[in-house]
Amino acid sequence: MKILLMGNPNVGKSVLFSRLTGTRTIASNYPGTTVGFTKGSLRLGQEQAEIIDVPGTYTLEPTSKAEEVAAEMLKEGDLIIDVIDATNLERNLNLTLQLLERPVPVIVALNMWDDTRHRGININVARLEELLGVPVVTTVGVTGQGIRELVSRFPEAAAPKIAYSGNDERWAKIGDIVNQVQSLTHRHHTWREVLEDISSHPVGGVAFALLVLAVTFFIIRFIGEGIINYVTDPLFNWLWTPLLMKLSLALGSGGFWHDILVGKLINGQIDYLQSMGLLSTGLYIEFGVVIPYIVSFYFILGILEDVGYLPRLAVLMDTLMHRLGLHGFAIIPTILGFGCNVPAIMATRILESRRERFIAATLISIAIPCAALQAMIFGLVGQQGIQYVALIYASLFVSWIVIGLILNRTVKGFSPEIMMEIPPYRFPPWRVIGDKLWLRVSSFIKEALPIVLGAVLVVNILYMLNVFNYIANVAAPVVTGLLGLPKETVVALAVGFLRKDVAMGMLAPLGLTAKQLVISSIVLAMSFPCVATFAILARELGFRDMLKATGIMVAAALIVGSLLNLIL
Amino acid sequence: MPENIQLTLGKMEAGQTGTIVQILGGWGLNRRLEALGIRPGKKVTKISNMLFHGPVTLRTDHTQVAVGFGMANKILVEIDIPA
Numbered sequence: 001m002k003i004l005l006m007g008n009p010n011v012g013k014s015v016l017f018s019r020l021t022g023t024r025t026i027a028s029n030y031p032g033t034t035v036g037f038t039k040g041s042l043r044l045g046q047e048q049a050e051i052i053d054v055p056g057t058y059t060l061e062p063t064s065k066a067e068e069v070a071a072e073m074l075k076e077g078d079l080i081i082d083v084i085d086a087t088n089l090e091r092n093l094n095l096t097l098q099l100l101e102r103p104v105p106v107i108v109a110l111n112m113w114d115d116t117r118h119r120g121i122n123i124n125v126a127r128l129e130e131l132l133g134v135p136v137v138t139t140v141g142v143t144g145q146g147i148r149e150l151v152s153r154f155p156e157a158a159a160p161k162i163a164y165s166g167n168d169e170r171w172a173k174i175g176d177i178v179n180q181v182q183s184l185t186h187r188h189h190t191w192r193e194v195l196e197d198i199s200s201h202p203v204g205g206v207a208f209a210l211l212v213l214a215v216t217f218f219i220i221r222f223i224g225e226g227i228i229n230y231v232t233d234p235l236f237n238w239l240w241t242p243l244l245m246k247l248s249l250a251l252g253s254g255g256f257w258h259d260i261l262v263g264k265l266i267n268g269q270i271d272y273l274q275s276m277g278l279l280s281t282g283l284y285i286e287f288g289v290v291i292p293y294i295v296s297f298y299f300i301l302g303i304l305e306d307v308g309y310l311p312r313l314a315v316l317m318d319t320l321m322h323r324l325g326l327h328g329f330a331i332i333p334t335i336l337g338f339g340c341n342v343p344a345i346m347a348t349r350i351l352e353s354r355r356e357r358f359i360a361a362t363l364i365s366i367a368i369p370c371a372a373l374q375a376m377i378f379g380l381v382g383q384q385g386i387q388y389v390a391l392i393y394a395s396l397f398v399s400w401i402v403i404g405l406i407l408n409r410t411v412k413g414f415s416p417e418i419m420m421e422i423p424p425y426r427f428p429p430w431r432v433i434g435d436k437l438w439l440r441v442s443s444f445i446k447e448a449l450p451i452v453l454g455a456v457l458v459v460n461i462l463y464m465l466n467v468f469n470y471i472a473n474v475a476a477p478v479v480t481g482l483l484g485l486p487k488e489t490v491v492a493l494a495v496g497f498l499r500k501d502v503a504m505g506m507l508a509p510l511g512l513t514a515k516q517l518v519i520s521s522i523v524l525a526m527s528f529p530c531v532a533t534f535a536i537l538a539r540e541l542g543f544r545d546m547l548k549a550t551g552i553m554v555a556a557a558l559i560v561g562s563l564l565n566l567i568l
Numbered sequence: 569m570p571e572n573i574q575l576t577l578g579k580m581e582a583g584q585t586g587t588i589v590q591i592l593g594g595w596g597l598n599r600r601l602e603a604l605g606i607r608p609g610k611k612v613t614k615i616s617n618m619l620f621h622g623p624v625t626l627r628t629d630h631t632q633v634a635v636g637f638g639m640a641n642k643i644l645v646e647i648d649i650p651a
Binding site for chain 1: 599600603615616617619622623629631634636
């Protein structure tokens with residue numbers, strides 16, 4: 001049996017999906033979180049049913065690519081769970097009535113039921129059920145309320161197959177239903193709505209956004225540094241170092257296996273940033289530097305997403321983003337990019353035109369450093385002074401604007417206007433935020449750790465084979481001539497293709513000046529994306545556009561790097 | 569009784585309320601706006617207009633929607649006259 005979870009965007013389908021299947025998926029408070037299909041399974045008595053989280057759609061008349069796909073999926077379903085936002089009955093019923101015209105049995109989940117009360121909305125559920133002719137179950141996705149009843153009433157799902165002669169007749173019917181089942185009571189402005197009004201105000205919104213940005217930055221730093229100083233550094237220094245030293249002794253303080261596992265000893269000691277062993281530098285870069293920032297970044301991002309701030313930021317940024325050939329919504333994938341470029345580029349699917357997707361993906365790959373790289377920049381460049389870190393961010397920001405302006409003039413195609421629903425502010429339970437954080441951090445560890453360890457291994461072996469000397473000599477004219485960097489940095493820049501954090505780690509032992517560190521960080525951030533991003537670019541843009549984007553990245557990195565070399 | 573005033577959403581003041589009379593656009597625009605609950609006969613309140621002809625945020629029922637300035641100028645509204 002195939003069960004489809006359908007409904008308007010941002011009504012909580014993904015949360016219900018997690019509840020029904022027990023699998024975890026990323027859900028946020030903005031339309032379009034689910035860009036692909038997520039499949040899961042659900043036990044129904046003896047039977048194992050397949051359940052599909054269909055991307056949100058406002059109508060079955062295909063007005064966009066996502067809606068076409070949703071309408072196509074409909075043919076395969078045996079049962080539809082139509083998820084309705086109870087606070088938006090009229091608009092949501094449009095899709096419901098369209099679904100009821102199809103020959104597939106439907107059951108309605110009246111979700112966000114807890115939100116109706118303090119919004120002064122009363123819905124007569126029994127009457128609604130009667131008028132629609134299918135079961136209606138009230139649910140609260142984030143707490144799990146009503147899920148069991150929903151499942152137990154699957155067998156009652158029905159397909160009334162009412163046909164309307166056209167949209168006008170359907171809207172008339174919807175108006176009729178809403179009049180019969182819904183009554184509104186007046187209530188005062190809540191402080192949430194005051195906040196909503198401030199962030200939608202043209203001037204107040206800018207001030208609010210700057211405040212959010214500053215607070216966000218401060219908290220990410222605070223939590224990240226806190227984890228490093230009070231958790232990971234003590235663990236590495238007091239627990240891991242003595243163990244590694246014992247291993248080092250056992251391996252005879254040198255030799256092939258020693259150098260691979262423990263790395264080179266510096267003054268007879270392990271130096272986590274320089275030793276370059278799998279168990280020293282490899283683990284330290286991931287757990288000692290990057291993960292603390294991954295945790296703090298995704299914690300804050302999760303809150304911003306679930307509260308519903310990002311769509312408001314999108315509206316605020318819309319005018320600027322149009323100059324870059326995008327519209328406001330593109331700010332959401334861009335912000336995701338500060339965590340990892342891979343999900344960010346996948347999220348560009350919510351943009352309508354091919355041109356927008358190309359511009360957005362290219363700009364993200366060039367100017368948005370991922371959390372792993374940023375953590376290393378803070379760790380390494382931060383030692384030289386915070387002004388150098390600021391310089392890196394400022395250069396990336398200026399590049400983002402300039403390259404966007406150029407792409408907007410040169411890339412063919414159109415960029416449509418923004419049109420998006422602005423969800424109300426919501427405050428999800430901490431547990432929901434915690435679950436999402438855990439999901440993201442654990443999948444980061446699973447995906448990144450093997451590549452980090454692999455990169456360290458490859459670096460060690462290539463060193464032993466002297467391959468790096470050859471590469472360094474070949475690329476030296478560009479790197480030393482244009483960028484003013486010592487030829488040893490070529491190796492680090494090349495490793496950036498595997499993992500940017502490991503590449504930054506390889507800069508540590510080179511004794512670079514602050515200026516050289518700034519330039520190499522920027523070149524690392526802007527040039528080749530890491531291998532995972534490469535793969536996703538090829539998949540999302542196609543091979544040719546991926547090559548085009550890569551060309552732009554390399555050119556941009558060289559130009560900005562050389563300019564900085566001249567100016568600084 | 570004064571004449572009823574009709575303005576496009578782009579020209580309305582923030583805070584003004586009215587009833588949508590017509591969407592001055594093609595079939596596609598009508599369908600897309602309709603899907604978000606914006607269609608003739610609906611009450612709308614303009615919430616704000618971002619600077620430099622930025623997007624217009626409006627409210628119908630319990631939904632807030634932001635539309636580009638160009639689209640906002642295609643939504644014709646009959647303004648409510650304050651009693």
